Amino acid sequence: MTQSAHRSDFLVLGSGIAGLSFALRAAAEGTVAVLCKADSGLTNTSWAQGGIAAVWDDEDSLEAHVSDTVTAGADLADPALVRDILADGRGAVEQLIEWGVRFDRCPSPGDDYDLTMEGGHSVRRILHAGDITGAEIQRGLLNALAAHPQVTLFEGHVAIDLVTERKVSRHRTKQRLGLLGPEVDKRYGPGGPEGWMPGQRDRCLGAYVLAEASGAVRVFRAGVTLLATGGAGKVYRYTSNPDLATGDGMAMAFRAGAVMANMEFVQFHPTCLYSPRSKTFLVSEALRGEGGILRLPDGTAFMQGVHPLADLAPRDIVAREIDAQIKRRGLDFVYLDLTHEAPDFLRERFPGIYERVLEAGYDLTTEAIPVVPAAHYFCGGVHVDRCGQTLIDALLAAGEVSCTGLHGANRLASNSLLEGAVFGRRAAAAGVAQLARIADLAEVEIPPWNSGKARDPDEIVVISHTWDEIRTLMWNYVGIVRTDRRLNRALARIELIKQETQAYYWDFTLTRDLIELRNIVTVAELVIRSALGRRESRGLHYNADCPNRDDAGWRHPSFLRREW
Numbered sequence: 211m212t213q214s215a216h217r218s219d220f221l222v223l224g225s226g227i228a229g230l231s232f233a234l235r236a237a238a239e240g241t242v243a244v245l246c247k248a249d250s251g252l253t254n255t256s257w258a259q260g261g262i263a264a265v266w267d268d269e270d271s272l273e274a275h276v277s278d279t280v281t282a283g284a285d286l287a288d289p290a291l292v293r294d295i296l297a298d299g300r301g302a303v304e305q306l307i308e309w310g311v312r313f314d315r316c317p318s319p320g321d322d323y324d325l326t327m328e329g330g331h332s333v334r335r336i337l338h339a340g341d342i343t344g345a346e347i348q349r350g351l352l353n354a355l356a357a358h359p360q361v362t363l364f365e366g367h368v369a370i371d372l373v374t375e376r377k378v379s380r381h382r383t384k385q386r387l388g389l390l391g392p393e394v395d396k397r398y399g400p401g402g403p404e405g406w407m408p409g410q411r412d413r414c415l416g417a418y419v420l421a422e423a424s425g426a427v428r429v430f431r432a433g434v435t436l437l438a439t440g441g442a443g444k445v446y447r448y449t450s451n452p453d454l455a456t457g458d459g460m461a462m463a464f465r466a467g468a469v470m471a472n473m474e475f476v477q478f479h480p481t482c483l484y485s486p487r488s489k490t491f492l493v494s495e496a497l498r499g500e501g502g503i504l505r506l507p508d509g510t511a512f513m514q515g516v517h518p519l520a521d522l523a524p525r526d527i528v529a530r531e532i533d534a535q536i537k538r539r540g541l542d543f544v545y546l547d548l549t550h551e552a553p554d555f556l557r558e559r560f561p562g563i564y565e566r567v568l569e570a571g572y573d574l575t576t577e578a579i580p581v582v583p584a585a586h587y588f589c590g591g592v593h594v595d596r597c598g599q600t601l602i603d604a605l606l607a608a609g610e611v612s613c614t615g616l617h618g619a620n621r622l623a624s625n626s627l628l629e630g631a632v633f634g635r636r637a638a639a640a641g642v643a644q645l646a647r648i649a650d651l652a653e654v655e656i657p658p659w660n661s662g663k664a665r666d667p668d669e670i671v672v673i674s675h676t677w678d679e680i681r682t683l684m685w686n687y688v689g690i691v692r693t694d695r696r697l698n699r700a701l702a703r704i705e706l707i708k709q710e711t712q713a714y715y716w717d718f719t720l721t722r723d724l725i726e727l728r729n730i731v732t733v734a735e736l737v738i739r740s741a742l743g744r745r746e747s748r749g750l751h752y753n754a755d756c757p758n759r760d761d762a763g764w765r766h767p768s769f770l771r772r773e774w
Contacts, residue, residue, distance in 0.1 A: 215428065215429035215430070215431050215656065215658075216243060216428060216429070216430045216431065217431045217432070218240070218241040218242060218243040218362070218430070218431075218432050219236075219239070219240025219241045219242065219432065219433050219434070219645055220232075220233070220236045220237075220240055220241070220242045220243070220432055220433065220434050220435075220436065220641060220645070221242075221243050221245070221416055221417065221430050221431075221432030221434070221435045221436070222236075222242060222243065222244045222245065222435075222436045222438060223245050223369050223417065223435070223436065223437055223438060223439050223458075223459060224244075224245075224246065224253070224436075224437070224438030224439040224440060224459065224609070224611070225244055225245075225246040225250045225251075225253055225352075225363070225438075226253035226254055226255035226256070226348070226438060226440055226609055226630065227253075227255040227344075227347055227348075227351065227609065227627055227630040227631055227634065228436075228438040228608035228609030228610075228629075228630035228631070228633060228634040228637075229244060229436065229438030229608070229609070229634065230244070230351035230352070230354075230355055230634070231302075231305070231306075231351070231608075231630065231631050231634025231635055231638070232436050232438065232606075232608060232634040232635070232637050232638045232641070233355060233358075233361050233638075234309065234351070234354055234355060234358065234361075235634070235635055235638035235639070236434075236638045236641055236642060237358050237360035237361050238360075239642045239645070240360070240433075240642075240645060241360050241361075241362075242360055242361045242362070243361075243362050243364060243430060243432065244355070244361060244362070244363045244364065245364045245367040245369060245417075245419060245430065246363070246364070246365055246366075246367070247366065247367060247368040247369070247422070247454055247458075247722065248365070248366070248454050249365055250352060250363055250365050251348055251349075251352060252452055252454065253344075253348060253440060253452070253454075254344075254440040254441055254451060254452065254455055254610060255344045255347060255348050255440075255627065255630065256344050256345050256347075256348040257344055257345075257450070257451070257452055257492070258343055258344025258345075258347075258626070258627055259341045259342065259343065259344065259492060259494035259496065259562070259563065260326075260328055260336060260338065260341075260343060260494045260495055260496045260623060260624050261313075261326060261328070261336035261337050261338030261339075261343045261496070261624045261627070262303060262306075262336065262337050262338075262343065262347075262624055262627040262628050262631070263275065263299070263328075263331070263335050263336050263337075263622070263623070263624040263625050263627075263628050264296075264299035264300050264302075264303045264335060264337065264628060265296070265299060265300060265335060266300065266303075266323060266325060266335060266337065267322070267325070269333055269334075270333045270334075270335050272293065272296060272297060273293075274332055274333060275296050275299070275335065276289055276292050276293045276296055277332070278330055278331050278332050278622055279292050279296065279616065279617075279618075279622045279625060280292055280618065281330070281524075282330040282524040282525075282618075282620050282621070282622035283589075283616075283617055283618020283619050283620050283621070283622065283749060284526075284618055284619035284620055284748045284749035284759070285618065285619075285761070285765065286472075286618035286619040286748060286749060286765065286766075286767065287615055287616060287617065287618035288615060291596070291614075291615050291616070292615075292616055294596060295596070295614065295616050295629065295632055296616075296628075298632045298635075298636070299628050299632065302628065302631035302632045302635060303337060303628070303631065305631070305635065306347060306350065306351075306631060309350055309351060309354040310350040310351075310353055310354055311339075311346060311347050311349075311350035311351070312339060312346060312350065313337040313338060313339055313343075313346075314337075314338055314339055314340060323337050324337075324338070325337065326338055326496055326499055326500070327496075327499040327500070327522070328495045328496055328498075328499040328522075328623035328624055329495050329498060329499065329519070329521075329522045329523060329524060329525060329528065329623050330519070330522070330523070330524040330525070330622045330623055331499075331622070331623065331624075336496070336499075336623075336624045338496070340559070340560070340561055340562065341494055341496065341559070341560045341561065341562045341563050342562045343627070344627065347627065364419075366421065366422045366423055367419050367420070367421055367422070367428075368419065368420040368422055368458075368722045368725055369417045369418070369419050369420075369439070369458060369459075369462060370417070370418040370419060370420055370427065370462075370659075370720065370725055371417065371418050371462055371465060371466070372414055372416075372417050372435065372462050372463070372465075372466040372605065373414070373415045373416045373417055373418060373429065373431075373656055374412045374413060374414050374415060374466050374467070374602060374605075375412055375413045375415065375654055376412045376466075376467065377466070378415070378654055378655070378656060378657065411601065411602070411603055412466070412467055412602045412603065413602065413603040413604050413648075414434075414435045414466070414602050414603065414604045414605035415431060415432075415604075415654055415656055416429060416430045416431040416432045416435060416656065417429075417430050417435065417462075418430075418659050420720050420721075420722065420725065422722055425719070425720075427658075427659035427661070427720065428659075429656050429658065429659070431656060433604065433644070433645045433648045434604050434605075434606065434641040434644050434645050434648070435604060435605050435606070436598075436606045436607065436608060436637055436641065437459035437462070437463060437592060437605070437606070437607040437608075437611050437612070438459070438607070438608050438609045438611060438630075438634070439457075439458045439459030439460075439609075439611045440454070440455055440459070440609060440610050440611060441455050441457070441587060441588045441591075441610040441611070442455055442456060442457030442460060442588055442729075442730065442733045443455040443584075443585045443586060443587075443588075444456045444457075444681070444726075444730060445457060445585070445680065445681065445684050445730045445733050445734050445737070446476075446584070446585035446681055446684050446685050446689070447678075447681040447682050447684070447685040448482070448490050448582070448583075448584040448585060448685060449490060449584050449585040449586070450479050450482050450490060450491075450492035450584050450585070450586045451585070451586070456726040456729050456730050456733075457588075457729050457730055457732070457733035458725070458726065458729045459591075459592065459607065459611035460473075460588075460591055460592060460611055460729075460732070460733050460736070461728070461729035461730075461732035461733055462729070463592040463600065463602075463605070463607065463611075464592075464732060464736065464770075464771075464772055465732070465772065466602060466605070467601075467602060467771065467772055468592050468593070468600045468601060468602055468605065468607075468771070469592070469593040469600070469601055469769055469770070469771045470590065470591065470592060470593060470613070470736055470740075470769065470770045470771065471590055471591070471592075471593040471613040471615075471767045471768065471769050471770075472589055472590030472591075472613050472619070472740070472767050472768055473588070473590040473591070473733075473736045473737050473739075473740040473768070473770065474590065474737060474740035474741040474743070474744050474750075474751045474768060475588070475589035475590050475617070475618075475619050475620065475749055475750040475751055476585060476587075476588055476589070476590075476737060476750055477525055477526070477529075477585075477586050477587040477588070477589060477620060477621050477750050478525075478526075478529040478533075478583040478584060478585055478586060478689070478690050478750070479492055479495075479525065479529070479583060479584055479585075479586035479587070480495075480504075480525055480528040480529040480532055480581070480583050481493045481494075481495070481497070481498070481504075481528075481532075481546055481581040481582075481583075482581060482582055482583065482584040483566070483567060483570060483572075483579060483580070483581060484542065484543035484580040484581055484582045485570040485571070485580075490584050491566055491567075491570070492584070492586070493546060493563060493567070493579070493581055494560070494563060495525070495623045496559075496560070497546065497548060497560065497563070497574075498521045498522055498546070499522065500548075500551065500559060501548065501550070501551055502521065502546050502547065502548045503521055503546070503547045503548075503550075504521050504528070504532065504544055504545070504546055504547075504581075505544065505545045505546075505547050505578060506535065506539070506541075506544060506545070507541065507544075507545065512531065512535055512544075513528065513531065516531050524620055524622070525586075525620060525621070525623065526619075526620040526749050526750045526752075529583040529690055530690055530691065530752060532544055532581075532582070532583055533583055533689075533690045533691060534691075536582070542580075542582075543580040543581060543582045544580070544581060544582075545578035545579065545580060545581070546574075546578060546579050546581045547578035548574055548575070548578075549574075549575065549576060549577065549578065551575075553575035553576075556574060556575050557575065560574075567579055583690060585685075587610065587621050587626060588610055589613070589617040589618070589619065589620065589621050589749075589750060590613045590740065590768075591607070591610065591611050591612045591613040592607040592611055592612045592613060593612075593613050593767075593769065594606070594607050594608075594612045594613065594614055594633075596614075596636070597636045597637060597639065597640035598612065598614075598633045598636050598637030598640060599637075599640050599644075603644070603648075604644055604648055606637040606640060606641055607637075608630060608633035608634050608636075608637045609626075609629070609630040609633065609634070610626060610630070612633065613767070614629060614633060615767065616629050617629075618749065619748045619749025619750055619751065620749035620750050661719060661720075672714060673714075673721075673723050673724060673727055674723075676707060676710070676711060676727060677723075677727055677730070679707065680704070680707060680727075680730055680731060680734055681730075683700055683703055683704070683734075684700070684734055684737070687699055687700035688700050688734075688737055688738055688741060690752065691752050691754060692741055692751070692752065692753045692754070693753065693754045693755050694742070694753065694755045695755075697738055697741055697742050697753075698742070700734075700738050701735070701738045701739065701742065704731065704734050704735050704738060705735070707731055708731050708732075708735060711727055711728055711731050712728075715728050736770055739770060740768050740770060741753070743768055744764060744768055745760070745763070745764065746758065746759055746760040746763070746764040747759060748764065
């Protein structure tokens with residue numbers, strides 16, 4: 211079933227900090243459609259606990275923040291690029307405050323903002339709102355958005371694929387030859403026979419979108435499209451991410467021909483609450499920033515001697531050491547201990563975490579709590595320039611879906627919200643400039659969605675089983691510690707799953723589960739291929755078959771692009 215096309219100057223896929231920052235800035239220059247596949251308040255941003263990093267007072271400096279970021283990123287990031295991004299940090303945070311976001315202030319005279327510490331930082335520079343910073347940012351931005359007449363919010367809308375001029379060209383070929391689904395690819399290759407030359411730039415025209423409530427597929431047409439769909443933690447069995455983090459924007463961009471960068475660098479948050487009775491719940495790094503100590507069951511503090519910062523070491527080092535301790539000693543988890551801190555301080559500083567941990571049966575004021583690593587953040591994604599522009603005209607990306615180069619091989623804590631805010635603003639400026647140029651181009655007719663001979667699925671269990679298989683495979687073979695043998699096994703299996711999923715995709719009518727399954731298959735393959743390609747261990751990518759860092763041969767990003 212199809213519906214009429216929706217038109218706007220700007221199309222935003224995603225409603226987190228990057229997407230909403232873009233929308234609020236772009237709305238001054240044109241109409242904006244913001245799509246989210248669930249409730250607009252449910253995003254990776256809204257789940258962020260710790261805070262947002264920015265140089266805020268005289269005890270800090272831009273150079274110190276740059277140094278901490280590059281060091282945490284295992285020297286993969288270009289310091290000049292990092293400096294350029296972080297220099298916009300304070301302005302981006304001030305803009306959030308202007309939009310109504312409220313960060314905690316000190317009770318002392320002067321009423322300055324309460325800055326906290328997290329792992330990898332050399333000074334206190336993290337602005338926060340209790341331990342629910344992301345939820346407060348989400349609230350402030352959505353309130354500002356609701357008051358803007360140029361912005362329309364579409365909840366329950368699931369993006370299927372980007373529409374580009376190349377895709378429209380392929381559609382014309384299918385119509386002329388009477389081919390459906392993958393048949394045109396078999397005959398002519400994915401690019402189609404319409405005369406696209408190697409290196410020719412494509413242009414994004416919008417997206418095909420499933421309106422989940424009605425089952426209708428709509429065309430959302432726009433002059434400029436922003437991908438702000440977040441990360442892909444659900445590719446792994448254990449993750450701190452919400453269920454919607456299925457790598458949709460990464461997969462759609464790759465299928466459209468965008469360049470992907472650094473997909474091997476997946477950050478596993480060291481401390482997620484271990485609880486067989488509930489979903490994985492992230493226990494903020496700020497707890498270690500405020501004195502939390504990682505211990506073995508016998509009480510031994512094991513991070514001393516592993517890194518000079520001990521429990522405040524960068525996340526890749528902490529996660530790898532926890533993983534090693536668990537495997538070496540046959541444990542299910544290790545402990546995070548804050549019982550030496552004042553109970554009132556813990557309840558006031560971490561009210562949300564305190565309540566969630568209590569619901570799981572633990573009191574962090576009186577007992578050490580069990581924690582394990584879980585997939586948390588993708589440092590790789592759609593490759594963009596310093597303004598969020600991709601190699602596809604009129605397609606931008608911001609936030610976790612993108613790879614700006616800021617994080618290098620490992621993300622410094624609380625730099626992600628900052629990156630989303632900075633690039634949401636930068637992409638808006640770039641998008642406004644692109645819109646002015648695009649207005650002079652001839653309009654390309656976008657065909658309605660064609661379901662072909664698809665029928666209602668009769669074996670939903672196939673989708674759920676394949677989901678579980680992929681996530682288990684990625685956890686066991688492409689996790690914190692990797693080997694060539696496990697990676698090659700994972701690639702062989704994911705190639706078979708991709709073929710099975712593609713056939714299922716063309717045979718049955720679309721559902722959100724099927725769309726997301728197709729996307730996590732794509733993202734899983736990208737992670738595996740990128741991991742096999744990097745012949746060293748650096749940051750978040752640790753391969754036991756090449757355990758050493760190789761600055762001479764591998765101090766550069768990795769790139770993947772679909773072969774047309």
